[in-house]
Amino acid sequence: MGWSxxxxxxxxxxxxxxxxxxxxxxxxxxxxxxxxxxxxxxxLYAQDACAIRGSTVQGGLDPFGLLTLSSKNLEExxxxxxxxxxxxxxxxxxxxxxxxxxxxxxxxxMYKSSFAGYVDINLTDKDCHxxxxxxxxxxxxxxxxxxxxxxxxxxxxxxxxxxxxAFNNGTETVEIETLDAWNMxxxxx
Numbered sequence: 670m671g672w673s674x675x676x677x678x679x680x681x682x683x684x685x686x687x688x689x690x691x692x693x694x695x696x697x698x699x700x701x702x703x704x705x706x707x708x709x710x711x712x713l714y715a716q717d718a719c720a721i722r723g724s725t726v727q728g729g730l731d732p733f734g735l736l737t738l739s740s741k742n743l744e745e746x747x748x749x750x751x752x753x754x755x756x757x758x759x760x761x762x763x764x765x766x767x768x769x770x771x772x773x774x775x776x777x778x779m780y781k782s783s784f785a786g787y788v789d790i791n792l793t794d795k796d797c798h799x800x801x802x803x804x805x806x807x808x809x810x811x812x813x814x815x816x817x818x819x820x821x822x823x824x825x826x827x828x829x830x831x832x833x834x835a836f837n838n839g840t841e842t843v844e845i846e847t848l849d850a851w852n853m854x855x856x857x858x
Contacts (some may be wrong), residue, residue: 687831688854691799694846702729702841706754719765719785724748730841736834737806740825747771747821749808764788764810771821784817
C-alpha cells in the first residue's frame with residue numbers, strides 16, 4: 670500500500686489513543702497518480718464528495734490519513750484523510766472525516782455523517798494536526814484555517830482500548846515523515 674513502514678493491523682503505533690494531540694507530516698514524491706476531479710462533484714458540498722469517495726475506495730494518490738478512535742480489530746474507526754485530485758489547471762485537495770464506521774451500534778437516530786472541506790495546502794508536504802478526545806475528533810488543515818470536528822460514539826474503541834492506525838489506500842507511495850503525539854489526559858498532582 671505504499672508506506673515506508675508496515676501498516677498492517679498488528680503494527681499500530683500503540684493503544685490508549687482516546688485523549689491525545691497528534692501532529693503528523695505526510696509526504697509523497699509525485700502527483701502523477703492523482704485522479705481527475707469528477708466534474709459531477711463541482712456542484713456538491715465537500716462533505717457530499719467525501720461521503721461518495723470514502724476512505725476505502727482505492728485511488729491513485731489517495732485516500733491516505735489516520736484511522737482515529739479505532740478498535741483493535743477495526744470493527745469501528747473514524748478515518749480522517751486526504752483526497753488529491755487533478756482539475757484542468759491545478760490540484761484540488763479534499764480533507765475528510767467520515768463517521769460512518771465510527772460505531773458498531775446501528776441505532777436509527779445515531780448521526781454518522783461525513784464532514785469535509787477543500788483545502789489549499791502545499792501538495793508535496795502535508796502537515797496535519799489532530800485532537801482526539803474520547804468522542805470528538807478534530808482535524809486542522811492549512812495551518813488551522815480549516816477545521817473539521819466530528820462527534821462520534823464508539824462502543825469498542827473506548828478508554829485504554831483505543832488505537833490509532835495510519836492508512837494509504839492509493840497506489841502512490843505516501844510516507845509519514847514525522848508523527849508527534851501528546852497525551853492530554855488529566856495530569857496527576
